[in-house]
Amino acid sequence: MEVHAWRQALLAAATALTLCAGTQVQAGDLLGVTEDVPPFSYLDGGRFVGLANEVLDRVAAQSGLRVQRSIQPFARGLKTVEDLPNSFLYVVVRTPAREPLYRWVGPLDDCDVVVLTLRSSGMEFSPHAADARVLRIGVVKGSPAGKMVREAGMPERSIYQTPGSETSTRMLYAGHLDMVAGLSLPYQHQASRLGLDAGQLTVAHVLQKGYGCYFAFNRQVNEALFRRFAAAFETLRSSGELKTLQERAAQERLAGR
Structure with a gap:
C-alpha cells in the first residue's frame, strides 16, 4: 500500500507538471528512476554516484531542470516510469524491442x-x-x-x-x-x-554488442522538458565533457576506486 500511495502521489505531481503552461522551471520537473547498477548508478553514503549520475548532474545544471531521483529494483522502475509521464529510467540498454516504448537520450556507454x-x-x-x-x-x-x-x-x-x-x-x-x-x-x-x-x-x-546505455523517457513526457534535457546532453557530448567523464570513470575502475 505504501508503494502504491507513493506512486500515486508522484503521478499526481507529474500530471500537474504536464498540465502547466509554458516552460518555467518547477521543483521536480522530472523524475529519474535508476537501479543499483554500479559503476553507472548507485548510492554511496546516501548520494547518487557513478557515471550516469555525474552526467545527470551536469545535464541538470546545463538545462536548469530540477531532477528528482529514485533508486528501485529494475522491474519496479519500469512500472514507475510507465505510470509517470515526466519520468525517465536509467541506465537502459536500447534494444530493438524497446525502441518504440521510450524516447531516448544518450548513449552513456556502449554497454555490450x-x-x-x-x-x-x-x-x-x-x-x-x-x-x-x-x-x-x-x-x-x-x-x-x-x-x-x-x-x-x-x-x-x-x-x-x-x-x-x-x-x-x-x-x-x-x-x-x-x-x-x-x-x-x-x-x-x-x-x-x-x-x-x-x-x-x-x-x-x-x-x-553496442546497443548502448541511455536515459529512457516515458513517451508522454512534456515536450519542452524533454528538449531541454536532450539539448543539454548534446552540449555535454559535443563539448567533449562526456568523453572526459567516461575516461575518468574508466581510470577510477582501473585504480580500484
Whole structure:
C-alpha cells in the first residue's frame, strides 16, 4: 500500500507538471528512476554516484531542470516510469524491442550484453551441446538479457530471474548459479564491493554488442522538458565533457576506486 500511495502521489505531481503552461522551471520537473547498477548508478553514503549520475548532474545544471531521483529494483522502475509521464529510467540498454516504448537520450556507454562465468568453473556457454547439463544462468528481472539468452538457444529452465546484479553476483560466487547475463561492468563492480575476487569473472559469450546505455523517457513526457534535457546532453557530448567523464570513470575502475 505504501508503494502504491507513493506512486500515486508522484503521478499526481507529474500530471500537474504536464498540465502547466509554458516552460518555467518547477521543483521536480522530472523524475529519474535508476537501479543499483554500479559503476553507472548507485548510492554511496546516501548520494547518487557513478557515471550516469555525474552526467545527470551536469545535464541538470546545463538545462536548469530540477531532477528528482529514485533508486528501485529494475522491474519496479519500469512500472514507475510507465505510470509517470515526466519520468525517465536509467541506465537502459536500447534494444530493438524497446525502441518504440521510450524516447531516448544518450548513449552513456556502449554497454555490450554478455554472459559471465567464473574462471575456476571451466564452464562454457554451449546451449546446443546435446550432452551438456542444464546451466543455471542469472538475469535481472525485466532486463533484455533473459530474452537474449533464450534467443541464443538456452531453455527456459536454465534462466533464473533475480531482483538485481548484486543478488546475481552473490548467487554466482556461492555456487547457486553457473553464469550471469547482462552488462559486465556492474557485475565486476558488485564483486569488488562484496569483497569477492572480481578477477574471477570472465566472458563466456557475447550476446549483443553496442546497443548502448541511455536515459529512457516515458513517451508522454512534456515536450519542452524533454528538449531541454536532450539539448543539454548534446552540449555535454559535443563539448567533449562526456568523453572526459567516461575516461575518468574508466581510470577510477582501473585504480580500484
